Amino acid sequence: MFNGDFFTFLKPKNELEKIPADKSTEDSKPYIPDALWVNCPKCKRMILATDLDDNSRVCTQCNHHFRITARQRLEMICDKDSFVEADGDMVSKNIIGFPDYNRKLAAAKNRSGENESVITGVCTINGYKTVIFVMDPSFMMGSMGTVTGEKITRAFEYATENKMPVVAFTLSGGARMQEGILSLMQMAKTSGAVKRHSDAGLLYITVLTDPTTGGVTASFAMEGDIILSEPGALIGFAGPRVIEQTIRQKLPKDFQTAEFLRDKGFVDAVVDRRKMKDTLAKLLSLHNIEKAAVDEQPAEKEIESDESI
Amino acid sequence: MRAFDKVTAARSADRLTASDFIQALFGDSFFELHGDRCYADDKAVKAGIATIGNMPVTVIGLDKGKNTKERLEKNFGSAHPEGYRKALRLMKQAEKFRRPVLCFVDTSGAFCGIGAEERGQGQAIAENLMEMMTLKTPVLSIVIGEGGSGGALALAVANEVWMLENAVYSVISAEGCASILWKDPAKTADAAQCLRLTANDLFTMDVIERIIREPKSVESPLFDSLRNLIANTFEKYLAMSDEELLNNRYERFRKYGRTTKVFTFDEDESETEQK
Ligand SMILES: [Zn+2]
Numbered sequence: 001m002f003n004g005d006f007f008t009f010l011k012p013k014n015e016l017e018k019i020p021a022d023k024s025t026e027d028s029k030p031y032i033p034d035a036l037w038v039n040c041p042k043c044k045r046m047i048l049a050t051d052l053d054d055n056s057r058v059c060t061q062c063n064h065h066f067r068i069t070a071r072q073r074l075e076m077i078c079d080k081d082s083f084v085e086a087d088g089d090m091v092s093k094n095i096i097g098f099p100d101y102n103r104k105l106a107a108a109k110n111r112s113g114e115n116e117s118v119i120t121g122v123c124t125i126n127g128y129k130t131v132i133f134v135m136d137p138s139f140m141m142g143s144m145g146t147v148t149g150e151k152i153t154r155a156f157e158y159a160t161e162n163k164m165p166v167v168a169f170t171l172s173g174g175a176r177m178q179e180g181i182l183s184l185m186q187m188a189k190t191s192g193a194v195k196r197h198s199d200a201g202l203l204y205i206t207v208l209t210d211p212t213t214g215g216v217t218a219s220f221a222m223e224g225d226i227i228l229s230e231p232g233a234l235i236g237f238a239g240p241r242v243i244e245q246t247i248r249q250k251l252p253k254d255f256q257t258a259e260f261l262r263d264k265g266f267v268d269a270v271v272d273r274r275k276m277k278d279t280l281a282k283l284l285s286l287h288n289i290e291k292a293a294v295d296e297q298p299a300e301k302e303i304e305s306d307e308s309i
Numbered sequence: 310m311r312a313f314d315k316v317t318a319a320r321s322a323d324r325l326t327a328s329d330f331i332q333a334l335f336g337d338s339f340f341e342l343h344g345d346r347c348y349a350d351d352k353a354v355k356a357g358i359a360t361i362g363n364m365p366v367t368v369i370g371l372d373k374g375k376n377t378k379e380r381l382e383k384n385f386g387s388a389h390p391e392g393y394r395k396a397l398r399l400m401k402q403a404e405k406f407r408r409p410v411l412c413f414v415d416t417s418g419a420f421c422g423i424g425a426e427e428r429g430q431g432q433a434i435a436e437n438l439m440e441m442m443t444l445k446t447p448v449l450s451i452v453i454g455e456g457g458s459g460g461a462l463a464l465a466v467a468n469e470v471w472m473l474e475n476a477v478y479s480v481i482s483a484e485g486c487a488s489i490l491w492k493d494p495a496k497t498a499d500a501a502q503c504l505r506l507t508a509n510d511l512f513t514m515d516v517i518e519r520i521i522r523e524p525k526s527v528e529s530p531l532f533d534s535l536r537n538l539i540a541n542t543f544e545k546y547l548a549m550s551d552e553e554l555l556n557n558r559y560e561r562f563r564k565y566g567r568t569t570k571v572f573t574f575d576e577d578e579s580e581t582e583q584k
Contacts, residue, residue: 093571094571096503096504145566146565146566147569150566153563153566176480177504179480180479180514181506182516184458185516185562185565187438187459188438188562191442192438192439192466192559195439195440195442195443196443198439214459215459215480217432217435218419218438218459219438219459221431222432222435222436223436236426237419237426237459238422238425243423246422247423252423256426265429
């Protein structure tokens with residue numbers, strides 16, 4: 001459970017992380033470096049790290065939205081102490097015997113402090129009860145394996161059963177190739193769970209964050225009743241490099257940004273991170289969503305864990 | 310054959326295409342229908358209505374084309390969003406008349422390009438996955454050549470998925486996998502092996518229900534038994550209530566990842582028997 005202790009997620013928390021990660025590789029470094037100053041990749045200016053944290057990790061100079069971990073996102077969106085995690089103990093295995101996958105999983109766990117690329121659970125947002133899931137850039141760039149798909153599917157099934165809305169923050173490079181075709185199958189599985197939730201008359205809001213591509217774009221990310229995005233986020237089916245290689249020409253400057261998708265009709269609104277929580281609460285308030293009594297927080301329900309995983 | 314030999318066979322230019330399968334199975338009974346009613350007619354998707362005996366079926370195929378002119382017209386079987394929307398339109402039409410849907414999958418993947426992204430390639434595939442899951446009519450998909458990732462899955466959310474013995478079905482191409490993971494195109498054959506993309510391996514993982522012996526020409530007598538098998542399969546699913554039919558399809562996909570079972574694969578490289 002997330003207690004609002006901002007940096008606990010950087011610490012190792014289960015024994016699988018005792019597998020030594022290769023220190024020479026990028027994926028073994030902590031995702032958020034412990035530095036006083038941060039260089040903005042967009043405007044190239046130096047920002048004081050504490051200023052960045054105070055500004056929801058949005059550049060104080062140019063409004064660039066830095067990538068944040070799933071735990072940081074939950075901290076920004078959920079009412080204090082309201083988030084209850086589900087299925088946090090589910091871990092991936094090397095189900096098709098793919099070379100090097102065990103080491104990659106161990107490194108991803110070490111780096112992110114998470115067991116998988118998505119965190120699911122229930123929370124309140126300005127009092128409105130909702131199921132929420134958030135994908136994590138520090139765990140294999142949000143890649144979707146079978147456990148990712150399973151956790152998301154279970155979140156939707158729980159929401160359907162309990163007549164709750166779902167709020168999703170998507171972030172993914174796509175399906176996880178180390179689990180072969182079974183990763184691809186997660187696209188159909190999650191889409192089926194979204195459809196049943198939708199057919200039950202329930203609300204699903206997706207927030208596309210940087211980057212949302214591949215199999216996640218081609219499944220639950222694009223299936224929301226309302227689709228929001230953060231400014232400047234890269235959103236697409238194929239990645240820009242793959243497209244450039246295929247068509248052998250340079251892509252237009254703002255191609256595949258959140259703003260581009262909005263203008264092409266695929267995103268309802270681009271919302272600044274600092275207004276995201278209030279925006280979600282407003283949208284929830286328009287859909288007859290149950291509001292927790294103030295003394296009822298944190299949410300009392302916990303999703304039951306399945307012993308089969 | 311080794312996995313990469315299967316990849317090569319699945320891509321071979323003299324392999325039977327979706328058009329060939331439609332011709333061989335349905336002959337003159339096939340009536341082609343065009344367009345997505347929104348933007349265009351994507352020729353990478355060949356679709357229409359045909360009959361098996363007295364049973365009308367909606368047939369939708371990702372079609373690579375037989376010669377250079379056709380292949381260019383059909384974009385080598387890589388559909389744009391309008392191709393997936395055309396397929397969905399005709400599936401919805403089939404549902405209206407409770408007409409079974411037969412899909413042929415043969416594509417290296419959904420097209421990657423500016424127009425495809427502008428018109429929502431991801432959204433088009435996502436919508437097919439969602440809508441096919443609750444289509445109230447039987448759906449059968451056969452991977453006849455290449456089953457390339459999401460672009461293949463967009464026609465394969467079915468009650469059953471079959472594969473020809475030399476077809477492949479994968480989350481990513483062997484080349485893509487080798488270049489992303491190992492930055493080394495020379496490892497393509499290794500990647501093909503690791504991805505477990507052959508009909509045998511997919512059967513082991515319960516991703517397909519049948520492996521189909523490969524007809525080498527449109528005249529092959531194997532098409533008669535295939536036609537019978539298709540008709541019998543549709544009869545079986547037509548006898549189900551809507552609820553049974555949709556639960557069958559949901560559970561078919563719901564089971565992947567319910568447990569983290571580690572698979573062991575049969576490394577026998579001999580020719581497969583029809584299962
Ligand atoms: Zn900046």
